[in-house]
Amino acid sequence: MKLADLQADFQQWLVHASDDAAGRLGPAAGLAVYQNNYRGQLVACLEHSYPQLQRWIGEEAFLGAAVRHIDDHPPHAWTLDAYADGFHATLAVHFPRNPDLHEVAWIEHALGQAFVAADAAPLNPAVLAEVDWETARLRLTPSLLHRPATTNAEAIWSAVWEGVEAPQGEMLAETGGLIVWRQGFNSVLRQLDGIEYEALLHLQANGSFAALCELLAERLGEEEGVARAGAFLAQWISSELITGVEAD
Numbered sequence: 001m002k003l004a005d006l007q008a009d010f011q012q013w014l015v016h017a018s019d020d021a022a023g024r025l026g027p028a029a030g031l032a033v034y035q036n037n038y039r040g041q042l043v044a045c046l047e048h049s050y051p052q053l054q055r056w057i058g059e060e061a062f063l064g065a066a067v068r069h070i071d072d073h074p075p076h077a078w079t080l081d082a083y084a085d086g087f088h089a090t091l092a093v094h095f096p097r098n099p100d101l102h103e104v105a106w107i108e109h110a111l112g113q114a115f116v117a118a119d120a121a122p123l124n125p126a127v128l129a130e131v132d133w134e135t136a137r138l139r140l141t142p143s144l145l146h147r148p149a150t151t152n153a154e155a156i157w158s159a160v161w162e163g164v165e166a167p168q169g170e171m172l173a174e175t176g177g178l179i180v181w182r183q184g185f186n187s188v189l190r191q192l193d194g195i196e197y198e199a200l201l202h203l204q205a206n207g208s209f210a211a212l213c214e215l216l217a218e219r220l221g222e223e224e225g226v227a228r229a230g231a232f233l234a235q236w237i238s239s240e241l242i243t244g245v246e247a248d
Helices: 003-016 019-025 031-049 051-057 059-072 080-094 099-115 125-130 153-162 194-206 209-220 222-238
Strands: 136-140 145-151 171-183 186-192 242-247
Touching: 031 051, 031 059, 031 080, 031 099, 051 059, 051 099, 051 153, 059 080, 080 099, 099 145, 099 153, 099 171, 099 186, 136 194, 136 209, 145 153, 145 194, 153 186, 171 194, 186 194, 194 209, 194 222, 209 222, 222 242
Parallel strands: none
Antiparallel strands: 136 242, 145 171, 171 186
């Protein structure tokens, strides 16, 4: 048997417990221990990536989802750190009627991703006095991650993180947004209302502060829209979401 064939059979045994592959490898291979180690390491990887989610839904439910993920999705990258990336898709299939769980899982994964994102120094407020806001384009931190918020997942996550009783999952009255980014050496989670979430996505898409003001003026009226744009800008700068400003 060629080495490539041996490796292929061994992979088929690890991933799918293929009887045909096991027969070609032979009974002396002691295959069970390898498959147990393989699965055990992948379960441990998911537990390490989602400790708060596991605490919230319980070990049994988490293990069931982890086993399903391992069966359907073998490792796809050179590092096991990437194995947790697709777990949210498995959770969506395994728990199709639990949007709060999907959003809690996203929060936990995003916080980890933001922590290892590219570095970017926050905007120095001293440069703001010289900015021409009619042409200014703002640059957001590369660690920013976001998704729509439809449930009280942020409150659930915060409670689990703090070790207190989590509230029951419920739908929000209006869809908003969840954002995660790194501030200094800490990953930060914040829930936004719908208008701020739309504003942030609009700014991320084109960077223009003037266009942001126009958007908010259309949504809220000119006076309130411009005021909200200024308030958002101050909040985003103080939170280190904005890392640069450039002339158009």
